[in-house]
């Protein structure tokens with residue numbers, strides 16, 4: 121860690137949080153950038169899967185979303201496995217998607233970090 125080419129995926133609760141928890145994702149991303157000198161990868165910035173005008177694969181659809189959650193998760197997982205580390209936000213355990221991402225990251229050998237939103241600190245989980 122510590123090189124600008126290192127990428128860290130930010131995982132946490134989105135659905136059911138005010139404004140999809142955007143502000144906390146941004147704070148954690150800023151912390152990853154400034155404290156770890158790594159590039160934060162934030163799910164909101166990842167484009168959903170394109171499927172050429174065919175219907176979305178089965179999955180829930182959030183209010184106002186252009187695609188099913190499965191379209192977003194496919195691309196999130198694809199980005200996740202290209203990252204070097206994963207940073208877990210408070211409340212990640214309440215999120216089905218973040219729990220899945222945590223398991224994928226663990227089995228794919230990513231380095232784990234914890235973001236503390238009270239202190240603004242990112243710390244490696246050993």
Ligand SMILES: [Zn+2]
Pocket residue numbers: 168169171175176177186187188191
């Ligand atoms: Zn779709």
